[in-house]
Amino acid sequence: MIIDFHTHIFPDRIADAVMEKLSADACVEYHAPAKASALIQNMDRAGVDKSVVLNVATKESQHENILRFAKQTDSERLIAFGSVLPFSVSALEYVWKISDEELKGMKLHPPLQRCDADDERIFPVYDLARALNLVVVFHSGWDPSYPNEMRTSPQMLLRILENFPGLKVVAAHLGGLHLAREIYETLAGKAGLYFDTAFTADPWLDREMFRSIIRRHGADRILFGSDYPWHLPQMELELIDSLGISDEEKELILGENAARLLGL
Numbered sequence: 267m268i269i270d271f272h273t274h275i276f277p278d279r280i281a282d283a284v285m286e287k288l289s290a291d292a293c294v295e296y297h298a299p300a301k302a303s304a305l306i307q308n309m310d311r312a313g314v315d316k317s318v319v320l321n322v323a324t325k326e327s328q329h330e331n332i333l334r335f336a337k338q339t340d341s342e343r344l345i346a347f348g349s350v351l352p353f354s355v356s357a358l359e360y361v362w363k364i365s366d367e368e369l370k371g372m373k374l375h376p377p378l379q380r381c382d383a384d385d386e387r388i389f390p391v392y393d394l395a396r397a398l399n400l401v402v403v404f405h406s407g408w409d410p411s412y413p414n415e416m417r418t419s420p421q422m423l424l425r426i427l428e429n430f431p432g433l434k435v436v437a438a439h440l441g442g443l444h445l446a447r448e449i450y451e452t453l454a455g456k457a458g459l460y461f462d463t464a465f466t467a468d469p470w471l472d473r474e475m476f477r478s479i480i481r482r483h484g485a486d487r488i489l490f491g492s493d494y495p496w497h498l499p500q501m502e503l504e505l506i507d508s509l510g511i512s513d514e515e516k517e518l519i520l521g522e523n524a525a526r527l528l529g530l
Contacts, residue, residue: 269524270309270317270499272403272438272464272491275300277335285495292410298495305494306343312499315521316343318491318528320373320403323349329360337367345528347371347403352381352388361394370528371401371434376417377409384422392426396433401527403462404435407442407449420445420452427458434527436460436489446475454482460527462491463519467501477509485515489524 276284281300289296298304309317319339321332329350336346348364349372350357364372372395376383383404395402406418423437440461441449453459461483466476480488490506492499506519524530 267315267521267525268313268503269490269521269528269530270314270492270494271436271462271489271524273305273317273319273494274321274496275302275305275319275339275494278302288411294410294496296495297498297501300495302339302344308494308498308500309343312503314499316345316530317494317499318371318403318524319344319346321347321349322373322375322378323351323354323360324375324378326351326354326356329354329356333360333363333367336364336369340369345370347373347401349373349375350391351379352376352385352391357391358394361391361398361400365398365400369400371403373403373405375405375409377405377412377415381417382422383418384425389429392430392433396430399434401434401436404437406437406439406445408444418442420448423453423459424456427456431458433458434460436462436527438462438464438491439493440466440471440476440479440488446471446479450475450479450482454479455484459483460487460489460523462489463502463506464491464493465497467497467505473505473509476505477511480509480511480515480519485511485518486523488519489527490520 285300336348340346348369350360404418441453492502
């Protein structure tokens with residue numbers, strides 16, 4: 267089984283407009299429509315069995331709509347995560363609702379949510395997510411929409427791991443965009459932490475460093491992710507295939523780790 271742990275879609279009626287705005291703001295091109303039907307078509311082309319759909323709340327008013335969309339999206343092929351605005355007065359309520367609706371986790375995007383990942387005011391969210399056994403996926407490292415900020419640094423992730431042992435943490439983009447050396451030296455090998463490979467099929471990360479991070483962290487805690495629609499699943503699959511790692515390591519990365527983490 268191949269599981270893409272990092273994808274994004276939106277309701278059909280707003281998907282094109284949302285992606286055009288996000289693309290313009292970030293000055294980053296995307297490769298396909300951010301719609302469920304297009305995602306499944308691209309999954310079929312790449313041989314992907316399931317995808318985790320990551321939603322991000324950036325306004326208080328989005329909480330209920332995102333929860334509703336996640337419930338509608340969650341299916342045999344698509345595993346939908348919820349999201350909360352970390353400083354919101356409703357944050358803990360919606361962490362509970364994510365669990366009550368039997369969603370398996372949530373996505374936090376500190377740059378877009380205008381917060382630092384290790385701000386102590388967010389700690390109750392992490393504590394409750396841990397108690398409810400939810401997976402928490404962080405956008406990690408540099409973000410093209412806010413290139414001069416660092417809202418989820420390796421040091422911030424270390425602080426979260428130290429304060430919340432047992433919390434299921436996934437640091438997207440192999441621990442952080444444009445931070446490969448620091449990830450290797452600071453985060454690789456830390457217990458309780460997974461990396462996904464989203465958006466790594468890009469010149470910012472060379473193959474030798476990719477292999478080094480896998481070796482130090484362990485192939486059993488790396489998750490294949492594409493960042494669809496910013497990248498297509500085939501792009502990251504081809505990159506992973508080119509690394510020269512063993513078939514056993516590939517099987518772990520492409521699906522076995524995700525199935526274990528999600529309890530599939």
